[in-house]
Amino acid sequence: xxxxxxxxxxxxxxxxxxxxxxxxxxxxxxxxxxxxxxxxxxxxxxxxxxxxxxxxxxxxxxxxxxxxxxxxxxxxxxxxxxxxxxxxxxxxxxxxxxxxxxxxxxxxxxxxxxxxxxxxxxxxxxxxxxxxxxxxxxxxxxxxxxxxxxxxxxxxxxxxxxxxxxxxxxxxxxxxxxxxxxxxxxxxxxxxxxxxxxxxxxxxxxxxxxxxxxxxxxxxxxxxxxxxxxxx
Amino acid sequence: xxxxxxxxxxxxxxxxxxxxxxxxxxxxxxxxxxxxxxxxxxxxxxxxxxxxxxxxxxxxxxxxxxxxxxxxxxxxxxxxxxxxxxxxxxxxxxxxxxxxxxxxxxxxxxxxxxxxxxxxxxxxxxxxxxxxxxxxxxxxxxxxxxxxxxxxxxxxxxxxxxxxxxxxxxxxxxxxxxxxxxxxxxxxxxxxxxxxxxxxxxxxxxxxxxxxxxxxxxxxxxxxxxxxxxxxxxxxxxxxxxxxxxxxxxxxxxxxxxxxxxxxx
Amino acid sequence: xxxxxxxxxxxxxxxxxxxxxxxxxxxxxxxxxxxxxxxxxxxxxxxxxxxxxxxxxxxxxxxxxxxxxxxxxxxxxxxxxxxxxxxxxxxxxxxxxxxxxxxxxxxxxxxxxxxxxxxxxxxxxxx
Numbered sequence: 001x002x003x004x005x006x007x008x009x010x011x012x013x014x015x016x017x018x019x020x021x022x023x024x025x026x027x028x029x030x031x032x033x034x035x036x037x038x039x040x041x042x043x044x045x046x047x048x049x050x051x052x053x054x055x056x057x058x059x060x061x062x063x064x065x066x067x068x069x070x071x072x073x074x075x076x077x078x079x080x081x082x083x084x085x086x087x088x089x090x091x092x093x094x095x096x097x098x099x100x101x102x103x104x105x106x107x108x109x110x111x112x113x114x115x116x117x118x119x120x121x122x123x124x125x126x127x128x129x130x131x132x133x134x135x136x137x138x139x140x141x142x143x144x145x146x147x148x149x150x151x152x153x154x155x156x157x158x159x160x161x162x163x164x165x166x167x168x169x170x171x172x173x174x175x176x177x178x179x180x181x182x183x184x185x186x187x188x189x190x191x192x193x194x195x196x197x198x199x200x201x202x203x204x205x206x207x208x209x210x211x212x213x214x215x216x217x218x219x220x221x222x223x224x225x226x227x228x229x230x231x232x
Numbered sequence: 233x234x235x236x237x238x239x240x241x242x243x244x245x246x247x248x249x250x251x252x253x254x255x256x257x258x259x260x261x262x263x264x265x266x267x268x269x270x271x272x273x274x275x276x277x278x279x280x281x282x283x284x285x286x287x288x289x290x291x292x293x294x295x296x297x298x299x300x301x302x303x304x305x306x307x308x309x310x311x312x313x314x315x316x317x318x319x320x321x322x323x324x325x326x327x328x329x330x331x332x333x334x335x336x337x338x339x340x341x342x343x344x345x346x347x348x349x350x351x352x353x354x355x356x357x358x359x360x361x362x363x364x365x366x367x368x369x370x371x372x373x374x375x376x377x378x379x380x381x382x383x384x385x386x387x388x389x390x391x392x393x394x395x396x397x398x399x400x401x402x403x404x405x406x407x408x409x410x411x412x413x414x415x416x417x418x419x420x421x422x423x424x425x426x427x428x429x430x431x432x433x434x435x436x437x438x439x440x441x442x443x444x445x446x447x448x449x450x451x452x453x454x455x456x457x458x459x460x461x462x463x464x465x466x467x468x469x470x471x472x473x474x475x476x477x478x479x480x481x482x483x484x485x486x487x488x489x490x491x492x493x494x495x496x497x
Numbered sequence: 498x499x500x501x502x503x504x505x506x507x508x509x510x511x512x513x514x515x516x517x518x519x520x521x522x523x524x525x526x527x528x529x530x531x532x533x534x535x536x537x538x539x540x541x542x543x544x545x546x547x548x549x550x551x552x553x554x555x556x557x558x559x560x561x562x563x564x565x566x567x568x569x570x571x572x573x574x575x576x577x578x579x580x581x582x583x584x585x586x587x588x589x590x591x592x593x594x595x596x597x598x599x600x601x602x603x604x605x606x607x608x609x610x611x612x613x614x615x616x617x618x619x620x621x622x623x624x
Contacts, residue, residue, distance in 0.1 A: 032544055048496075051323050055492055074325035084319035086244070086312070100236045101324045164499065164542070171538050174545045192499070192508055192543045212507045212547075221504040 002064070004029050004148050004179040005050070010059035012045050012203075019045040021203040022059065029147070030176045032193055034211075034222075035183040037200035038230055043183040044081075046200070047150045051078050064147055074103065077146035079137060081153040087126040091119055091136065098140055110143035113169070131162055138166055142173045149180045155189055167193055188223040197222050199229060233326050237334040242341065244312075245304055249342045252300055253349040256293040260353035263290040264360035294350070301346055305339045309407050314414050318496045328491040332407065332483060339403045340396065383464070390468045397475040404482035405431055411489035417497070431482075499542030508543060512551035515541075520560055520571055521582045531561060531569040 005027040012020040020042045027033050035043050048054040049061050052068035063072040085094060091114060098105045117135060125133055138154065151170070155163045170180065171193060184190055187197075197214060199207035206229065207214075211222055218225045263286040270283055313321055313331060321331065359367050378385055409431060413424025442453055460466035502511050519525050531537075534552060538545040552569060555561040559577060563569045572578065597607050613621050 030546070032546075053319070053322055053494060053496055070325045070327055073323055076323070078319070078323050080316075080319045082316050082319065084316050086317055086320075088244075088247075097240065100239075101233070101326070167499075167542060168539050171542070171545060172535060174535060174538070192502060192541075192547070195544050195546050211544075212509065215505065215507050219505045224504065 002029050003027070004064050005181070006060075006062050006065075007046075008060045010046075010049065010061055011057045012042075012049060012054065013057045019203055020049075023203070023205055025198065025205060025208065027179055027181065027196075027198075029179050031195040032170070032174065032180040032182065033196045033198060034187065034190060034194040035181055035198050035200060036185070036187055036222075036226060038185055041200040042203040043200055044152060045203075047078070047152055047181070047183060050148075050150060051076060075147040077141050077144040077149045079141040079149070079151045079154060081156060083133060083137070085125055085133075085137060085140075088124065090122050090124050092121040094125075094136070094140060098143070102144055104145040106143045106145055110139055113139045113143070131159065134158065135162070135165065138169060142169055145175070145178075147178050149178065151180065151182045153184050153186075154182060155184065155186060163189060187226050188221070191222050194222075197226075199226065201230065233324075234330045234334060237326060237330060238338060241308070241334050241338040245308060245338055245342050248300065248304060249297075249346065252293075252297055253346060256290075256297050257349055257353050257356060259286070259290040259293040260357050261360065262286045264357040268361055297346060297349075301343060304342070305403055305406060306410070308339070309335055310410055313490065314410065314420075314496070316497070318494075322494065322496075328487055332404075332486050332490065335407065336400055336403050336483065340399050343399050343403075344396070387465060387468070390465055390472070394468060394472050394475065397472055397479060401475045401478035401482065404479055404486060408482040408485040408489070411486045414495070415489065415493060417495065500540075509547045509550040509554070512541060512543065512548060513554050516551060516555055517560075517581060517585060520555070521578060521585060525571045527571050527575065527578060528573040529571050530567075531571060533568065 003026050005025070007023045007025045010020055010023040011018065023042075023046065035046065037043050045054065049056055050063060050068060052073070061068065063076055066072050068076075089097070095107055095110060098110070099107050114136070117132070117139075119128075119132060119136065125136070128136070141149070141151070154166050154170070158166065167190065170182070174180070182190055182194070191211065194211050196210050197207065198205060214220075214222050214225055220228075263283075266283050266286045270280065311317055313335070322328075378388070406428070409428035410424045412427035413420050413422070416423035441449060443450070460470055463469065500512070500515060502508050516525075525531060531552070532540075534545055534549050537552075538548040541548060552561060556563060556569070559574070560572050560581065561569045562572060593611075594604070594607060597610070598604075602610070
């Protein structure tokens with residue numbers, strides 16, 4: 001059990017808007033954590049900061065004690081909520097790419113998952129349906145043996161069968177020494193998969209508790225409690 | 233890691249540029265064959281008709297190569313680093329500097345190959361249109377001249393270096409303009425074009441400041457110029473130096489903006 | 498397909514109930530090896546830590562035993578399983594009585610209803 005993700009007084013401003021206003025957070029290995037909040041609450045900003053796609057305005061953020069850089073990128077897996085793979089590449093080309101750049105990439109596992117979905121080796125991404133492409137992105141990301149996984153809205157805009165597949169893949173990929181952070185506003189669907197919930201409201205953390213505690217203390221599901229907390 | 237990046241980048245650019253270069257060489261050959269047939273007088277009217285087409289195709293191929301090359305340099309940077317692919321590239325365990333160096337070197341490589349393809353086309357055409365023995369003799373003569381004439385080899389090599397550094401500078405200038413334009417979300421393309429123009433203006437201003445006519449620096453520039461004139465190939469070296477400064481400035485600007493001011497959509 | 502869970506009750510507790518049922522009805526036969534935590538978690542659609550907590554609870558109750566690295570095994574203690582079946586059965590009967598009483602059925606009517614149901618004459622009136 002170690003702290004794999006830590007923020008201290010993390011602030012991010014864009015001009016006059018403050019996307020994150022002093023975030024303090026510690027997340028441990030072996031957990032699946034939900035980063036929950038409405039759109040614009042700062043979830044994606046926090047994830048981008050963790051992956052060095054943004055620089056903090058002030059405060060610190062560390063992954064396993066290190067500031068984001070090439071060292072942390074080798075042990076962090078990020079699944080953004082957009083199509084981020086070059087669409088002219090083929091499946092096996094992508095496997096080669098990931099294997100080349102990420103020492104922790106488990107190619108066999110990825111191949112097995114792709115095979116079970118009947119995705120051919122030489123199919124070009126561009127020719128795949130949106131759903132298949134998203135699954136490929138998920139498979140590549142989850143086949144990394146990373147310390148921290150960031151999944152940004154992995155089930156938004158996805159049909160129920162695919163949603164099940166995605167959640168099963170996340171659960172099945174669980175490792176004791178890694179941390180999975182799922183950012184979403186669709187709480188009902190992921191609640192049973194999470195260990196902890198972090199509520200993010202207007203750039204600040206308003207709650208960080210285990211799912212069981214929330215359910216016991218409020219007698220409600222986290223989804224219901226969330227709606228209460230974030231009532232407009 | 234840089235080596236791996238280069239491998240992918242070279243392949244990404246090559247899959248478009250290589251076929252195009254081959255088409256250009258082929259079109260050159262076709263055109264030359266056509267012209268040769270015309271000269272030898274066989275089936276004049278048919279040959280003349282084709283001459284128009286093959287000639288057009290050849291020049292179209294050259295134009296296509298130049299346009300596509302420029303577009304490719306822009307697109308590889310814009311799409312792969314500033315577009316959604318940036319989410320992949322910037323999460324690789326690779327430094328920003330490695331990304332820029334990789335893109336610049338690959339652009340340089342394919343442009344140089346393009347120039348080579350152009351030269352090859354030229355040789356091909358001359359070869360087809362002239363007699364082979366004569367052609368080989370002339371080549372050998374040129375080769376001998378290259379080594380015997382005083383300082384010619386050095387001058388040509390320096391010129392090649394200038395061309396190479398110049399290409400890298402131009403490419404970095406385009407990258408810097410795109411990186412700068414990227415800062416203005418919503419009007420990125422317009423801002424990039426604007427940045428490029430601003431760079432040009434700044435270069436012009438610096439040019440007038442550092443010229444011998446300048447009221448303030450003129451004297452200094454003049455004496456430096458005279459000193460340079462005394463060194464063999466001095467002016468060429470100065471041009472190379474200026475281009476190198478350009479590479480450092482534009483490359484550095486690109487690096488800073490991508491490393492510290494990245495903001496992917 | 499994911500298992501169904503209701504609000505207000507911790508998920509691990511609901512998993513314990515489901516596992517109780519499965520252990521008693523022979524889905525996981527006595528002495529047999531339980532599937533791995535991860536496998537069960539995937540099947541149930543829950544966090545592996547939650548599943549682990551539920552399994553540990555069953556271990557604590559003596560229904561499961563873990564053998565170092567070879568995994569978890571269902572107890573062969575027939576008496577224990579019988580006791581659990583008895584306990585669960587009693588719970589359901591209690592629930593039945595509670596619910597029907599709340600609807601205004603007397604205990605006699607409840608027994609009558611049960612008899613009708615067991616004879617398959619479900620279309621007959623319960624009252």
